[in-house]
Amino acid sequence: MSWLSHxxxxxxxxxxxxxxxxxxxxxxGFDLGVGALHLLARGDHERRVSMNSIGPVWDGNEVWLxxxxxxxxxxxxxxxxAVFSGFYLALMLLLLALIARAVAMEFRSKVExxxxxxxxxxxxxxxxxxxxxxxxxxxxNIVRGIPINADGDFAGTFLGLLNPYSVSVGVxxxxxxxxxxxIYLAMKSDGDLHRRTAxxxxxxxxxxxxxxxxxxxxxxxxxxxxxxxxxxxxxxxxLLPLLVGSLLYLPKxxxxxxxxxxxxxxxxxxxxxxxxxxxxVGMFPELVPSSLGPFxxxxxHEHSSSTRTLLTMLVIAGIGMPLVIAYTAIIYRAFRxxxxxxxxxx
Amino acid sequence: MNVELxxxxxxxxxxxFHFLFPPITIGxxxxxxxxEYNAWRKATLPDGQAWDRAGRFxxxxxxxxxxxxxxxxxxxxxxxxxxxxxxxxxxxxxxxAPLAAEGVLAFFLESGFLGLYLxxxxxxxxxxxxxxxxxxxxxxxxxxxxxxxxxxxxxxPAGFRVFQGRAELTSFTEAxxxxxxxxxxxxxxxxxxxxxxxxxxxxxxxxxxxNRGDLVxxxxxxxxxxxxxxxxxxxxxPSGHEHARQVARTQPEKFAAxxxxxxxxxSAPLAIFGYPTDRPPDLKARIEIPGMLSWLAFGDLHAKxxxxxxxxxxxxxxxxxxxxxxHNMVILGLYFQFVTLLACVQWYRGKLPTGRRLLxxxxxxxxxxxxxxxxxxxxxxxxxxxxxxxxxxxxxxxxSSTLTxxxxxxxxxxxGLIYVLLGALYLFLLFRKVRHGPGDAGRPLPAVEVSQKxxxxx
Numbered sequence: 084m085s086w087l088s089h090x091x092x093x094x095x096x097x098x099x100x101x102x103x104x105x106x107x108x109x110x111x112g113f114d115l116g117v118g119a120l121h122l123l124a125r126g127d128h129e130r131r132v133s134m135n136s137i138g139p140v141w142d143g144n145e146v147w148l149x150x151x152x153x154x155x156x157x158x159x160x161x162x163x164x165a166v167f168s169g170f171y172l173a174l175m176l177l178l179l180a181l182i183a184r185a186v187a188m189e190f191r192s193k194v195e196x197x198x199x200x201x202x203x204x205x206x207x208x209x210x211x212x213x214x215x216x217x218x219x220x221x222x223x224n225i226v227r228g229i230p231i232n233a234d235g236d237f238a239g240t241f242l243g244l245l246n247p248y249s250v251s252v253g254v255x256x257x258x259x260x261x262x263x264x265x266i267y268l269a270m271k272s273d274g275d276l277h278r279r280t281a282x283x284x285x286x287x288x289x290x291x292x293x294x295x296x297x298x299x300x301x302x303x304x305x306x307x308x309x310x311x312x313x314x315x316x317x318x319x320x321x322l323l324p325l326l327v328g329s330l331l332y333l334p335k336x337x338x339x340x341x342x343x344x345x346x347x348x349x350x351x352x353x354x355x356x357x358x359x360x361x362x363x364v365g366m367f368p369e370l371v372p373s374s375l376g377p378f379x380x381x382x383x384h385e386h387s388s389s390t391r392t393l394l395t396m397l398v399i400a401g402i403g404m405p406l407v408i409a410y411t412a413i414i415y416r417a418f419r420x421x422x423x424x425x426x427x428x429x
Numbered sequence: 430m431n432v433e434l435x436x437x438x439x440x441x442x443x444x445x446f447h448f449l450f451p452p453i454t455i456g457x458x459x460x461x462x463x464x465e466y467n468a469w470r471k472a473t474l475p476d477g478q479a480w481d482r483a484g485r486f487x488x489x490x491x492x493x494x495x496x497x498x499x500x501x502x503x504x505x506x507x508x509x510x511x512x513x514x515x516x517x518x519x520x521x522x523x524x525x526a527p528l529a530a531e532g533v534l535a536f537f538l539e540s541g542f543l544g545l546y547l548x549x550x551x552x553x554x555x556x557x558x559x560x561x562x563x564x565x566x567x568x569x570x571x572x573x574x575x576x577x578x579x580x581x582x583x584x585x586p587a588g589f590r591v592f593q594g595r596a597e598l599t600s601f602t603e604a605x606x607x608x609x610x611x612x613x614x615x616x617x618x619x620x621x622x623x624x625x626x627x628x629x630x631x632x633x634x635x636x637x638x639x640n641r642g643d644l645v646x647x648x649x650x651x652x653x654x655x656x657x658x659x660x661x662x663x664x665x666x667p668s669g670h671e672h673a674r675q676v677a678r679t680q681p682e683k684f685a686a687x688x689x690x691x692x693x694x695x696s697a698p699l700a701i702f703g704y705p706t707d708r709p710p711d712l713k714a715r716i717e718i719p720g721m722l723s724w725l726a727f728g729d730l731h732a733k734x735x736x737x738x739x740x741x742x743x744x745x746x747x748x749x750x751x752x753x754x755x756h757n758m759v760i761l762g763l764y765f766q767f768v769t770l771l772a773c774v775q776w777y778r779g780k781l782p783t784g785r786r787l788l789x790x791x792x793x794x795x796x797x798x799x800x801x802x803x804x805x806x807x808x809x810x811x812x813x814x815x816x817x818x819x820x821x822x823x824x825x826x827x828x829s830s831t832l833t834x835x836x837x838x839x840x841x842x843x844x845g846l847i848y849v850l851l852g853a854l855y856l857f858l859l860f861r862k863v864r865h866g867p868g869d870a871g872r873p874l875p876a877v878e879v880s881q882k883x884x885x886x887x
Binding site for chain 2: 135138139140141142143145146148149150152153154156157158160161163164165166167168169171172174175178179181182185186188189190193194235236237238241388389391392395396399400402403404407410411414417418425426427428
């Protein structure tokens with residue numbers, strides 16, 4: 084396999100790490116969106132429908148994050164180490180949010196008390212919302228660049244992570260997930276909950292559209308190198324039409340007389356995927372740009388694992404991921420259609 | 430108080446708490462494969478109903494336990510990077526791969542199919558439902574495999590070289606199948622079966638004690654008793670024994686610490702009781718069997734076993750903690766064999782369902798295998814100190830140097846508080862579910878409506 088040089092493998096793994104993180108955003112994105120919308124559901128029945136719409140699939144969706152983190156660790160250990168220790172407090176908050184989201188669903192309906200149920204409804208919603216914002220803030224910081232010093236360590240502060248650009252990306256991420264989640268929930272619910280959720284799609288869409296323009300402009304200002312570098316890459320000229328296309332198609336699918344929510348969900352998923360891909364294309368070959376100067380950025384070629392490790396991992400991924408896609412598709416198919424509450428439901 | 434100590438404390442706390450739940454879910458998942466298989470094959474027989482109810486009942490308990498296991502598991506994946514960044518940079522080329530493999534090959538499998546198992550019971554054909562719980566059991570076992578591959582590499586690193594400031598992979602198979610991997614995997618897997626079966630056993634015993642004619646509980650009592658007995662034996666022989674022999678071969682100072690052998694000798698005695706002190710290393714109030722340690726460790730009554738005196742002080746693990754943990758684990762292990770054997774004998778005499786005292790003992794025994802697991806892990810991990818990777822990297826050189834004391838205090842307190850809360854909530858909901866019993870599994874959860882005035886109408 085001499086044509087698979089270390090450089091090639093590092094590039095492949097740059098792509099694969101992003102594929103895993105994009106997979107996470109597209110799948111758990113609607114879970115977090117549904118969660119963030121949860122308190123708009125009224126009454127016990129609607130709230131149970133809301134939770135059970137993602138009940139069978141959220142755990143599998145969350146695994147994409149774990150695998151993405153594991154892949155980052157395996158392929159780019161110094162990057163994993165620098166980012167995770169650097170974003171320490173933010174990550175601890177994220178863990179708190181994800182733990183709250185997970186246990187809230189499991190615990191909520193197990194006791195008949197309305198107060199008990201309300202506490203877990205709030206925990207579920209707050210956890211989902213906080214996680215969505217934190218992911219956006221983290222992503223914004225990575226795109227913009229963080230202070231990485233000569234030792235490859237994070238040299239900044241927690242408050243430094245809350246800069247205007249990253250916070251705006253955090254809010255944008257939340258809104259995109261809300262839109263994505265609303266489409267999913269409209270698809271899975273009926274009756275009054277469906278009607279109210281469906282009505283949210285249009286205003287959410289226009290907010291996302293407006294913010295997209297704003298954040299794009301802001302990116303040109305806050306991360307000029309990454310922004311301009313994207314336009315040097317041929318892939319961008321494939322991704323941009325895809326992005327615009329999904330933005331144009333989404334309202335047609337979701338807000339038509341006979342809405343096609345499945346297709347609208349594919350559009351919102353494509354939106355998420357293309358946005359993240361464009362960022363990745365602009366950042367390549369720096370996995371984490373350093374705001375202290377491009378010399379300190381974490382380039383994939385100098386901060387990746389050995390050829391042997393990258394190759395072994397590729398074989399494992401090559402065997403494992405097609406299986407994952409196959410059985411995940413089968414499992415989703417088993418739960419197609421509107422939510423039906425049974426004895427087994429949350 | 431420094432970042433290293435607090436980070437070690439935090440890791441111990443988070444992994445200790447997390448490891449209360451996977452042993453239950455792994456054991457319970459395999460037991461449920463048997464339950465659901467019976468429910469499927471015997472669907473048309475009168476037995477089938479009882480197995481079906483057992484599946485619904487213990488399935489809910491699996492779901493509850495799995496959720497807390499997942500919630501407490503995510504921090505583990507992150508913690509290598511957050512608190513042990515120098516470790517991650519040094520060993521990432523080797524250590525990261527099993528973790529990623531765990532995600533790709535195990536987590537997706539168990540989490541994906543758990544959704545199908547828990548929510549798809551009445552949606553898919555029973556055959557596929559049985560397949561789903563089999564996949565959950567398989568996935569969680571594979572997860573145990575890969576994480577033990579990673580942890581075993583920390584104990585007996587292999588298949589690597591140190592090059593340009595990091596440990597670099599030279600052979601994936603050697604790294605995966607390192608000298609301690611198989612004994613530790615088989616031992617841990619057996620332990621998980623003990624944990625899961627003792628939980629099912631305790632719950633079944635409680636239900637039978639309440640109603641000796643409870644058809645569902647009688648079936649699960651018998652199943653968990655059989656699995657409990659076999660796994661209690663296996664966890665000690667051969668897996669526990671082989672594991673100890675491997676430690677004697679590959680980590681002599683850990684072996685000396687856990688066995689309380691402080692001077693190198695041939696025909697080394699086995700200490701079955703003693704009180705270890707650190708300075709100077711001594712075993713007070715000892716009760717010993719001459720020659721036994723040499724024989725157990727190396728199969729030769731006259732074999733030389735290395736004592737702690739051979740190793741420089743800075744390379745010795747904490748003596749008291751490793752000795753006490755190891756011996757308490759072994760004592761508990763003997764108890765598991767004894768109590769399951771006794772219960773089996775009583776079962777064959779037809780006296781178990783009416784034996785209130787033994788049933789009560791079985792109920793109270795539920796947490797003991799979990800405690801034994803905690804003792805085992807303390808033995809393994811504290812016994813490896815001062816090394817984070819045995820012979821290669823010390824814990825003192827491994828923690829994240831960019832963290833401040835305040836940051837680690839904040840996260841430690843956060844985990845401490847939420848885990849106490851989670852633990853309490855888990856037990857509260859578990860006991861509620863058990864009190865409800867499997868017979869009530871057929872009723873849907875009542876909806877609770879709250880009117881605008883805050884009045885509750887069911």
